[in-house]
Amino acid sequence: MTQLNININFEELTEAIMQSDMNMMMKSLAVTVLNAYMEVERDEFIQAQNYERNDQRLDYRNGYYERNFTLAVGKLRLKIPRTRSGEFSTQVFEQYQRKDQAFVLSLMEAVINGVSTKKVTRIVEELCGESVSKSFVSNTMKRLDPEIEAFKSRSLTYSSFRYVYVDAMYIKVRENHHVVSKGVYIAQGVNQKNRREILGFKVSEEESYASWKQFFQELRERGLTQPRLIISDAHAGLKKAVQEIFTGTAWQRCTVHFLRNMIDQMPKKNSAGARQYLKKIFRSSTLQEAKEARQKFEEYVQEDTRYEAVLAQLDQGFWDGLQYLSEPEDYHISLRTTNSLERLNREIRRREKVVSIFPNSVSAERLIGAVLMDIQEEWQKGPKPFLKGPIVDEEETSFTD
Structure with missing residues (x-):
């Protein structure tokens, strides 16, 4: 490995730092180091x-020639060594591809974290003293594409996922000179070590049976085995796709969404008691407890005709909201809702909102994919598993009336 031995007069350096502009000092230091590096390369x-x-x-x-080189601290003028044969070539420009890697990664990080391309170009101007176009930022982001595609299409055969959460959010995309709504489909799984992973994502048409079916088929083709439980909201197309693609898998209706739908049907006044009874049903730890809570709620509202719609909803979705009860009790709080996926969606929304309208679906997938990869990395580094409690095997448990 090339090593540099640079003698520095620290008194002169301190004097320079105290009396000069910090940006100019950093440029001078970078020029010194890079010129010395290329001298050693030539030797x-x-x-x-x-x-x-x-x-x-x-x-x-055979002397030198000068060439510009742009780093995060600005444009540098370097002395490039030459040899008589002309065969020597420094690795500095090849390694950094004329742009400092840390600088490029900083641009990517800024865009991924929700900084608009317009703001990024201003940041570049302040750092480098020169302007760059929006296309420069966009082309920089394109360097993420191979990594995102590998993440998106990776095989899922390395683990089994007992629990899978799915949800869709909506974004605005320009398409054929119009602004249209697109669905972003996301699947989160819990692996054999009770840790969660992002299994897949897709930018497609608005939420429908056909879109969900295609999304699930792609997960199966990548190796997703039959999960024990799929947790989601009650979109009709989603439910139908689950039944068709994951035949035999139990479906858990998100109790937060279910309760919200029923509470919206309740009278606005004097319904606090009824709401408390209703919530207890889906906070039960056993099936018997849930049945007793349901009976108390029905007795509490049975004489009030304003609750007829709520009672009909409860009767239709009661069992779908209690599938979590067939799993270990320590897991109940995490399995009865899609809250963990909702938090992930909010994180995407936080970084996406400055974009407002994506120029195309490819750019949307690039940004969302980069955010999801970032979140996945954080999950992997986390010290605790997602599901609290013991890790259990795949033995079947019964869910009886």
Whole structure:
């Protein structure tokens, strides 16, 4: 590995730092280091030090030429060593591809975290003293595409996922000179170690049976095995797709959404008691407890005709909201709702909102994919599993009336 031995007069350096502009000082230091690096590169290529005579040398020094090189601290003017044969080539420009990697990654990070391309171009101007176009930022982001595609299409055969959460959110995209609504489909799974992973995502048409079916088919093709439980809201197309693609898998209706739908049907006044009874049904730890809570709620509202719609909803969705009871009690709080996926959606929304309208579906998938990869990495580094309690095997448990 190339090593640099640079002698620095710290008194002069301190004086320079105290009396000069910090940005100019950083530029000067970068020029010194990079020029010294290229000198060592040329020495290694020639296989002879300066003024050294030996039989192993491969070439001779032939002065320098100057060239601009842009780093995060600004545009630098470097002295590029040459050799007589012209065969020597420094790795500095190839390694950094004319743009400092840390600088490029900073741009990506800014965009991923919700900074608009317009703001990013202003940041670049302040750092480098020169302007860049929006296309530069966009082209920089495109460097993420291979990594995002690998993440999106990776095989899922390395683990089984007992529990799968699915949900859709909506974004605005320009398409054929119009602004249209697109669905973003996301699947989150819990692996054998009770840790969660992002299984897949897709930017497609608005939520429908056909879109959900295609999304689930792609997950199956990538190796997703039959989960024990799929947790979601009660979109009719989603339910139908689950029944068709994951035949035999139990479906857990998100109790938060279910309760919200029923509470919206209740009278606005004097319904606090009824709401408390209703909530107890879906906070039960056993099936018997849930049945008793349901009976108390029905007795409490049975004489009031204003609750007829709520009672009909409860009768239709009672069992779908209690599938979590067939799983270990420690898992109940995490399995009865899609709250964990809702938090993920909010994080995407937080970073996406400055974009407002995506120029196309590809750019939407790029940004959302980068955000999801970032979140996945945070999950993997986390010290605690998602599901609290013991890790259990895949033995079947019964859910009886």
